[in-house]
Every structure is written in structure tokens, then in C-alpha cells.
Amino acid sequence: RKEVEQDPGPFNVPEGATVAFNCTYSNSASQSFFWYRQDCRKEPKLLMSVYSSGNEDGRFTAQLNRASQYISLLIRDSKLSDSATYLCVVNPGENNNDMRFGAGTRLTVKP
Amino acid sequence: GAVVSQHPSWVICKSGTSVKIECRSLDFQATTMFWYRQFPKQSLMLMATSNEGSKATYEQGVEKDKFLINHASLTLSTLTVTSAHPEDSSFYICSARDLAGVYEQYFGPGTRLTVT
Numbered sequence: 001r002k003e004v005e006q007d008p009g010p011f012n013v014p015e016g017a018t019v020a021f022n023c024t025y026s027n028s029a030s031q032s033f034f035w036y037r038q039d040c041r042k043e044p045k046l047l048m049s050v051y052s053s054g055n056e057d058g059r060f061t062a063q064l065n066r067a068s069q070y071i072s073l074l075i076r077d078s079k080l081s082d083s084a085t086y087l088c089v090v091n092p093g094e095n096n097n098d099m100r101f102g103a104g105t106r107l108t109v110k111p
Numbered sequence: 112g113a114v115v116s117q118h119p120s121w122v123i124c125k126s127g128t129s130v131k132i133e134c135r136s137l138d139f140q141a142t143t144m145f146w147y148r149q150f151p152k153q154s155l156m157l158m159a160t161s162n163e164g165s166k167a168t169y170e171q172g173v174e175k176d177k178f179l180i181n182h183a184s185l186t187l188s189t190l191t192v193t194s195a196h197p198e199d200s201s202f203y204i205c206s207a208r209d210l211a212g213v214y215e216q217y218f219g220p221g222t223r224l225t226v227t
Binding site (some may be wrong): 026034041042043045046055080087100101102103104 | 145147153154155156157165196202215216219220222223
């Protein structure tokens with residue numbers, strides 16, 4: 001089983017749509033969670049951290065379910081500029097310094 | 112925000128040659144830097160973790176004698192791909208974590224390596 005699993009998509013949605021991505025992780029001791037956005041041939045950029053209580057940043061809402069070991073990202077009112085690959089990232093914690101990346105979910109928002 | 116640079120951004124080299132990639136944290140000190148590799152349509156795969164002043168820790172399956180990592184200062188880490196082969200062609204991305212030790216990592220813009 002992969003450490004971090006995501007549906008690769010692609011998700012093709014019209015502008016204004018609401019779209020949700022899920023991600024599961026295998027290490028129950030994982031300490032921190034993030035969603036990154038990666039545009040084609042570019043480096044990943046932090047979109048938002050994911051907190052246990054859930055958090056919202058404008059049109060983006062992230063949720064964490066530790067019991068089921070999954071995190072989610074909801075995008076409301078999709079914009080053309082939201083088209084990108086969204087990476088689920090998990091820090092295993094327990095003195096591990098690195099992050100484990102999901103393979104990413106490709107989103108294309110169309111006019 | 113924190114800025115990480117990489118140089119070069121793009122390199123083409125002949126098979127058998129060595130290529131050095133630099134990763135610099137421009138406005139913060141990075142105790143830890145990470146080197147990732149990403150093949151087309153695949154996820155980032157951690158190659159090694161580099162701590163300033165000590166030997167890098169390589170992930171399983173990554174040859175330490177082929178991918179030489181040096182982290183001589185708090186703002187610079189280098190990755191040297193020795194005796195490069197076409198299968199080493201990939202997108203290499205570094206990231207850095209600041210002294211505060213927060214989990215967030217700041218990524219460099221990546222280096223696209225093509226070995227002919």
C-alpha cells in the first residue's frame with residue numbers, strides 16, 4: 001500500500017463548480033498534513049495546511065479525519081486559474097523530517 | 112516569504128558526464144534540505160535528506176555514490192549526479208526547512224535534467 005494515495009483524476013469541471021479531492025494515508029502516527037498545488041513543470045507550492053479541526057481559506061476548505069486516515073480538499077466556485085495538480089502531503093512525524101507526497105490529482109477547470 | 116533558488120534551471124548533458132545542481136535558501140537559514148526527483152506524470156519522490164554539516168540520509172534504492180550531496184552551509188546544498196545516464200533524466204527539486212523547525216518546506220523551482 002502506498003503511503004499516500006490520491007485519485008489521479010483527471011477532474012474536468014466547469015467554472016463555478018464545486019469539486020472535492022480525497023487522500024488517504026497509511027501511517028496512523030502521521031503528524032501533519034498539507035495540500036500543495038503544482039502547475040505543469042513547476043515546483044509545488046503550499047496551498048494550505050490541514051488542521052484537525054478543519055480549516056478554510058477563501059474558496060478552499062480542508063478537512064482531516066484521523067480515525068479514517070484521510071484528508072480532503074474542497075474547492076468552491078472553481079476558477080480557470082485553479083487548473084493544476086493538487087498534491088496531498090503527509091509528514092510522518094516521529095522524528096522523520098521528510099514529507100510523503102501523493103501522486104497528485106489533476107484538475108482542469110473549463111470555461 | 113521564504114525563497115529557495117536552484118541552479119541551473121535546465122541542463123542537458125552527455126551520458127557519462129557529471130552534473131551539479133545547487134540549492135540555496137535566499138532569505139533564511141536551512142538546517143535541513145531535501146532532494147526530490149519527479150518523473151513525468153508521477154509524484155515527487157524523496158531521494159535524500161541533507162543536514163548541514165553531516166552526511167546526507169538517502170532513501171532506499173537511491174545510490175549515494177551516484178547522487179552526491181553536500182550541505183556545507185546553512186544556505187547551500189548541492190546534488191551532483193555522477194556519470195549520468197539517460198534514465199537519470201528527470202525533474203530534480205530541492206526544498207528547505209528553516210531553523211524554526213516548522214514542518215513547512217519551501218521548494219526551489221526545480222532543475223530539469225536531460226541526459227543524451
